[in-house]
Amino acid sequence: MSIRVKINLVLLVIGVVTSILVAAFNYYEARNRVFSEAQKKAELISSFAMASREYTKQTMRPLAVKMAGKDSFYPELMAGFFVVRSIADIFAESQKGYSFKQATINPILPQNKSNPQETEIINYFRSNRNVLVKKGTLSQSDKQVFYVARPVVNKKGCMKCHGRKEDAPKEQRVMYTGNGGYGWQVNDVVAALITYVPIETALDELKTIALKTIMAGFAAIAVIMLSISFFLNRIVVKPIVNLTTLTERMSRGKDLDKTIENTSNDEIGALCDSFNRMRVSVVKLIQMIKKKK
Numbered sequence: 001m002s003i004r005v006k007i008n009l010v011l012l013v014i015g016v017v018t019s020i021l022v023a024a025f026n027y028y029e030a031r032n033r034v035f036s037e038a039q040k041k042a043e044l045i046s047s048f049a050m051a052s053r054e055y056t057k058q059t060m061r062p063l064a065v066k067m068a069g070k071d072s073f074y075p076e077l078m079a080g081f082f083v084v085r086s087i088a089d090i091f092a093e094s095q096k097g098y099s100f101k102q103a104t105i106n107p108i109l110p111q112n113k114s115n116p117q118e119t120e121i122i123n124y125f126r127s128n129r130n131v132l133v134k135k136g137t138l139s140q141s142d143k144q145v146f147y148v149a150r151p152v153v154n155k156k157g158c159m160k161c162h163g164r165k166e167d168a169p170k171e172q173r174v175m176y177t178g179n180g181g182y183g184w185q186v187n188d189v190v191a192a193l194i195t196y197v198p199i200e201t202a203l204d205e206l207k208t209i210a211l212k213t214i215m216a217g218f219a220a221i222a223v224i225m226l227s228i229s230f231f232l233n234r235i236v237v238k239p240i241v242n243l244t245t246l247t248e249r250m251s252r253g254k255d256l257d258k259t260i261e262n263t264s265n266d267e268i269g270a271l272c273d274s275f276n277r278m279r280v281s282v283v284k285l286i287q288m289i290k291k292k293k
């Protein structure tokens with residue numbers, strides 16, 4: 001195997017490994033950025049949803065109760081969960097892939113029913129009562145999404161509407177004819193407020209970027225290998241081949257008077273110089289031997 005091939009092989013291995021490592025490192029760095037971006041967005045959306053609920057509780061409900069009377073119940077104006085869900089539905093229409101869900105194992109409104117993944121999150125909060133926020137990724141209809149979830153704990157005050165159905169406000173029973181959303185236990189984690197942020201497109205883009213990085217790396221290796229081949233040829237290979245041809249001829253007693261041309265002042269130049277000196281010595285030796293005869 002020639003020096004050129006050996007050096008190129010080493011370069012190829014180093015280049016390929018470096019390109020892949022750089023691409024992998026970039027990919028994971030960018031992936032972390034995608035997740036932290038998604039988390040920021042999810043936190044914003046969920047803060048906004050919580051603020052809407054607070055506003056309903058503190059401002060809308062008291063005013064609505066004052067206007068409509070203590071015994072009346074208009075969920076559209078009085079139930080924070082109703083208001084937040086309605087706002088979230090409108091929001092999700094214009095922001096594709098983003099959503100906010102009050103995922104509940106046993107909901108009043110069937111739309112709020114938790115899917116198996118959400119039930120798992122609620123059960124996680126049930127068995128880890130000190131955990132107040134959970135985030136991660138999951139796949140929703142074959143698309144990767146990032147989520148931030150917070151537990152909802154059922155309190156005594158909630159039992160008026162979520163305890164026994166017959167105790168719930170009449171309007172509620174008229175509006176929601178199903179039997180879901182009742183029989184909740186005080187202090188139980190009944191739901192999780194989950195904000196979903198789409199990350200599928202961003203992750204796909206990352207893969208394309210990683211692939212492009214690897215391609216660019218390979219292109220750079222090809223250029224480096226070609227350049228090195230070119231210079232190696234001029235600086236090392238050619239002079240050595242010249243030297244080999246000449247020494248070959250000399251070993252057969254030819255061209256003993258020819259000086260090996262030396263154009264470089266590096267190690268190969270030194271080799272040529274010492275070879276020239278050896279050639280002169282050999283010629284002298286031959287002459288001496290001839291004289292003695």
Ligand code: HEC
Binds near residue numbers: 085104107159161
């Ligand atoms: C005055 C009645 C009332 C009270 C009090 C009340 N809720 Fe509700 N809750 C409702 C109604 C009605 C809905 C359905 C809202 C909708 O249509 O989105 C609901 C929905 C929910 C949901 C969404 C899941 C579902 O059942 O559809 C959760 C979670 C929830 N409530 C938790 C609570 C908690 C926790 C409390 C106490 C802090 C509470 N609620 C107090 C009436 C009430």
